[in-house]
Amino acid sequence: MRVEHAVQGMDFTQAGRGTATIQRALRQVGMSPTAIRRATVVCYEAEMNIVIHAHRGVLAAELQPGRVIVTAADEGPGIPDIGLAMCEGYSTAPPQVREMGLGAGLGLPNIKRHADELDIQSVVGKGTTLRAVIVDDDAAGR
Amino acid sequence: MNTLSQFHSVRLDTAKCKGCTNCIKRCPTEAIRVRGGLAQITEDRCVDCGECIRVCPNVAKYAVADTLDRLDEFTYRIALPAPSLFAQFGPEVPPGRILDGLRAIGFDDVFEVALAAEVATLAFACHLACNRQRPAISSACPAVVRLIQVRFPSLVAQIVPVEAPMEVAARMARSRLPRSVKRPGMFFISPCPAKITAATQPVGCERSGVDGVLSMGAVYAELVRVLPELTDAPRGFEASGLGYGWGRAGGEALALAGHQCLAVDGIANVAEVLAEVERGQLEDIAFIEAQACTGGCVGGCLTVANPFVARRWLRELAETLPPVPAARQEAYQVLVEEGLAAHSVVIQPRPLEGLSLDKTEAIARLRDLEATLAGLPGLDCGSCGSPNCRALAEDIVRGLANVPDCHFKLSDRVQELAEELAGLARRAPPAMGAKPPLSLEAISRQLGWRLAAGKAVPDRYVTGGYASDLLSDVIANARAGQVWVTCQSHPNIVAVAVLAELAGIVVAGGRSPAPQTVQGAEREGLRLFVTAEDAFTAAGNLYRLLAGTTEGPKPARESEAKGGGDR
16 A cells, blocks of 8 residues: 655755654554654654755655565655765755754754665755655564 | 454434445544445444444434433432533633532532543653653544544554543542442543543553443533522532643643643544554654643533633633642642552454455455546545445455445446347347348438539448547547548548548538548549538538448449559
8 A cells, every 4th residue: 555745855844744744644554653653753854854955856665574675755856965965964955944943954954864775866956865764563573 | 353342422312314425534544334225333443433423314313311310320429510511601600619519419529530531641740751762642632642543553652651631630539438328339420422431441550449330511501400500609629720721722731831742632633643643753852742622621522611721711710729739739749659640451463354364365356446546536425334435445355345336337237238228129130120221322411411522433331420520530549431521622532531431521511621631532442522511510411311321232342442443
């Protein structure tokens, strides 16, 4: 089962809707509250990354028994150095976004901390595709 | 956990409920469904916030509180008035007078819950000092605590493990009693149903120290009766402005000044802030004061005064009162360290059940849910008895409702059936009175169409009519054997009619077909008519004429297409 939501770059008023849609689906398939919390953080950070950095993108969740695979695929500037982007505090967010208290360079590290698997593919000038797996607690034997 | 039977103070008066949809749409946990004309509450979901009581136009939703008769069960009765009680009267009635009034209506003693709020403030501050998880969420509003258990289960660990002032007050009052007192009764005077539930089925302790809960509205009615009779100077009262401030939104945050606090009131607003916390935001906030009622406790649905007026008065009262004396603060420190205010039971999450306990089945049902939802009108009208289309789709997937419960789906289905019935009726055999099929010759004669081409083409029965000026539409949707009514007169209409195997063309509006069109029709063996009537009238007349006729025998395709000669 796939749930997806189109995300528009710089549309801060609608940011978080995709996350809420996925969160509701995870509740309905009976994922544990703590796993939903981790998936929620991953979705929200990924959704905000599209809003802040990309032109447009799609936030999607593939629901499978015992886990969820979150993908955030965008058309945007891409990430030149993914290793650097994974460092806490490194950010390329524009100043007006930082003034909103966002773009502090914590997004990707935060995703990494809350996901069980994380893969980022990016082509400079084209876009970025992020794929994160969150395993449900009982499935992971947590 | 969900199988435990839940106590709820919010109830339905079935005699008054009209089955309207006001409450189902307002409930923050979508706990209500209208079934059989009655708004039934799903117990697992209800958080006793009282929104449905507030919104019901028929006063069918109510809270079960204890009555003053219950005072007779005890030999020593102690009133525990919530700070919001003092905001129900204007500045002309000082707090001490209200304490006098409570004694006059049958209580032996009064313990101000505002004092317990002072202790809770200290306990909250201690928690914030030694626990670093941010943000900590206030435990003071029992409706919010239950909302978190049900809708935000991953946040239960962030609720401050300190009892609400009501419970703390009962414990403090009990500890102050002289040994000689036998069978004391603690009666909380509540602004809301959530606290009635909290006293009956507490979440932070095994058993509440509160013996009964009275509705603030009921106590108010008693007080206004006795207050005019009290003429002595009002007695003193103990609590500070900090404690009384807890009765309004922002009071807790004010009491915890010095910490990074955020105060939110109104249950929908609370849910939005909690969703923010769940997304990993607001970690820079130390403490969230969250109150289900707009305006805080003064906005509770069992109160009397306008919440905004009450809120202002309570603020003014709080500002005139002295701060907590140092000696009392030290005594509180001891109480908090002894654990007087602490939860003795860990609050458990009570997440709503998924669509199935089996994960694979749950995912399949979610797919069904989305497909079902796509077929619903999306008006969220609530007339099916579920709060919105998504909730109905969920109810359908859970086997609690059916698609025709949607009024619009039902009416679509009725229309389909009606059309099917009408079609069957038209198919009655000629012997029973149905009109015989009509030929092109007969139709053109009856409707006064002039033949422009195809005089030599053999006459044939028609299967129906089609009206359109868009050639691609005709190719796609007209059926073989129909007569085509159009305003177009250029040669391409002949090719289209041949392609769609139509019986003939009527050019409406008095237009004369171009010479190439006439030649083309002759060549293709197609009857081409003209009429002075506009297309609407021509199509209408044709429709009326054909209605109720049976379809004529279909001519063989070969003879039809080649009638006028080969290409």
